[in-house]
Amino acid sequence: MNLKQQFEIQAWVDGELPWWKRRRVARLIESDPEARAEAEALRKIQTLVREEEAARKLPVSLERYWAELDAKIDRLQGERPRLDPGEALMDWVRLRWRRLLAPAAAVGAALALAWLALAPRTQPPPQADSYVEVETPLDDLGSFTFYSEAEGMTVVWVDAY
Amino acid sequence: MSRSDAYFEWTDTALADRAREGDREAFEELVRRHADKVYARAFSMMRSEQEALEVSQEAWIRAWQRLRQFRGNASFPTWMTRIVINLCLDHLRKKKRERSESIEEIHEQGGGLERRLPRHVFDPLEGLEREEWRVKIQEALGRLSQVQRTAIVLHDLEGLEYKEIAKRMNCSIGTVMSRLFYGRRRLAEMLSELREQIAPASGEAASEADGPREAKGS
Numbered sequence: 001m002n003l004k005q006q007f008e009i010q011a012w013v014d015g016e017l018p019w020w021k022r023r024r025v026a027r028l029i030e031s032d033p034e035a036r037a038e039a040e041a042l043r044k045i046q047t048l049v050r051e052e053e054a055a056r057k058l059p060v061s062l063e064r065y066w067a068e069l070d071a072k073i074d075r076l077q078g079e080r081p082r083l084d085p086g087e088a089l090m091d092w093v094r095l096r097w098r099r100l101l102a103p104a105a106a107v108g109a110a111l112a113l114a115w116l117a118l119a120p121r122t123q124p125p126p127q128a129d130s131y132v133e134v135e136t137p138l139d140d141l142g143s144f145t146f147y148s149e150a151e152g153m154t155v156v157w158v159d160a161y
Numbered sequence: 162m163s164r165s166d167a168y169f170e171w172t173d174t175a176l177a178d179r180a181r182e183g184d185r186e187a188f189e190e191l192v193r194r195h196a197d198k199v200y201a202r203a204f205s206m207m208r209s210e211q212e213a214l215e216v217s218q219e220a221w222i223r224a225w226q227r228l229r230q231f232r233g234n235a236s237f238p239t240w241m242t243r244i245v246i247n248l249c250l251d252h253l254r255k256k257k258r259e260r261s262e263s264i265e266e267i268h269e270q271g272g273g274l275e276r277r278l279p280r281h282v283f284d285p286l287e288g289l290e291r292e293e294w295r296v297k298i299q300e301a302l303g304r305l306s307q308v309q310r311t312a313i314v315l316h317d318l319e320g321l322e323y324k325e326i327a328k329r330m331n332c333s334i335g336t337v338m339s340r341l342f343y344g345r346r347r348l349a350e351m352l353s354e355l356r357e358q359i360a361p362a363s364g365e366a367a368s369e370a371d372g373p374r375e376a377k378g379s
Contacts, residue, residue, distance in 0.1 A: 010342055014316065016323050045345050046317045048352075052298045053318055056201035059210050066192055069218050070185070073225055 001034050009035055013042045173237035181228040188228075192221055195238045202242045205314045206249035208303045216252060220245035246319055250329060253307060294352075301351040309344030312337055 005028065011017040012025045029035045058065055145156045168176060168190040179187035199220055204213035223244055224231075231240050302310060308330070315326045316337075326337045 007338055007342060010345075011323075011338065014323070014341070041349060042345060045348055048294060048298045049302070049313060049317045049348075052295050052302070053201045053205050055295055056204055057197050058200050058214075060214070062193060062196060065196055065214075065218070066189055069192060069221050070189070072218065072222055073185070076222065076226075 001032065001038070005035065006038060009038050010042060013039050013046075174233045177228055177231050177233070177237055180225070181231075188225060191237065195241055196221075198238055199241050199245050202314075202318065203245050203249055205302070205318055206246065206253065206311065208310070212252070216248050217245055220248050223248070242319060246315070246329075250311070253311065257307070297352055297355045298348075300355065301348050304351060305344055305347060309340050309347065312340035313344050313348075316341060 005025075008017060008021060008025050009029065012022065012029070017025060029039050145154065147154050168179075168187055171179075171187070171190070173191060173194070176187045176191050180191060196217070200213055200217040203217040203220070204210065207213045207216060220241065224241060227244075231237065235243075302313075305313070311330060312326060315321045315329060316323075321329070323334045323337045327334045330337065330340075
């Protein structure tokens with residue numbers, strides 16, 4: 001039995017052999033005692049490995065293991081207190097609400113964007129292109145100030161009387 | 162009756178649903194049910210009690226954080242062992258980066274010394290008691306190279322296909338087959354040697370008691 005045949009027997013035992021090779025390898029295992037012993041030994045090794053693991057237990061008590069784990073989860077959650085049934089129910093409601101709220105928020109945002117895109121633009125108020133009074137703090141003195149767009153300057157008008 | 166007792170008859174899926182909503186007692190019940198298995202899978206990979214404890218607890222914490230991802234498509238213990246396997250692979254990669262490759266791994270990568278060993282047809286544990294073989298196989302698994310042991314754990318325990326193992330181990334399918342092949346051969350040889358060293362008398366006694374053996378595989 002050569003190396004290639006041994007690899008094929010392993011693949012056959014592992015259920016990984018392509019279908020077109022299965023019959024040939026099965027015939028080899030059936031007819032050759034050496035090939036059959038190889039296949040049986042491989043199966044035995046697999047069984048032993050599985051049984052060895054299945055018999056393995058925690059080396060510490062379950063209580064201690066859980067206590068450590070519980071403390072780690074507490075630390076992770078910032079000492080979040082345990083939930084009583086009422087809080088658990090509220091948590092459930094909040095969770096469900098969030099699940100509903102997220103799609104609702106997405107729809108709302110889409111509608112808002114659509115409105116912004118499609119709404120008619122409001123016309124800006126007509127601007128006087130001549131003299132716009134900006135400030136008249138000196139009324140009592142017979143003067144006023146304005147910005148002249150035509151001239152591009154601020155003008156202070158003072159009455160001469 | 163405490164709430165944990167009340168959860169005694171709940172299914173894993175129902176407990177996971179409850180734990181997902183923040184119920185720590187439901188999660189505790191899941192831990193009680195599957196802690197041994199998760200720890201054992203971590204030990205199979207890490208071969209160290211302390212590391213296996215740490216990684217298995219890390220896996221439970223990750224599960225707690227990601228319970229929403231558990232859909233019940235696979236069983237809860239299967240979902241958990243996938244988490245712990247991924248964590249173990251991460252830890253092993255990190256360890257490998259931190260140290261140079263061992264001689265064993267260099268041999269394995271290059272085809273290995275085992276290739277030149279005579280082919281071994283074996284019945285490794287004839288004559289050993291159940292508890293004895295468990296100890297022996299544990300020792301032998303611990304002496305395999307890390308890559309061979311990982312391939313064996315991923316295939317024989319985790320039930321992954323060659324293709325999936327290749328992906329996880331970042332190698333070719335041929336390399337996976339080679340690691341399995343030589344790993345199992347080494348395992349069988351180590352077990353045979355251990356049996357000869359430790360229980361030659363019991364093997365002979367068993368042979369005499371059974372009478373003449375038939376040829377292997379006949």
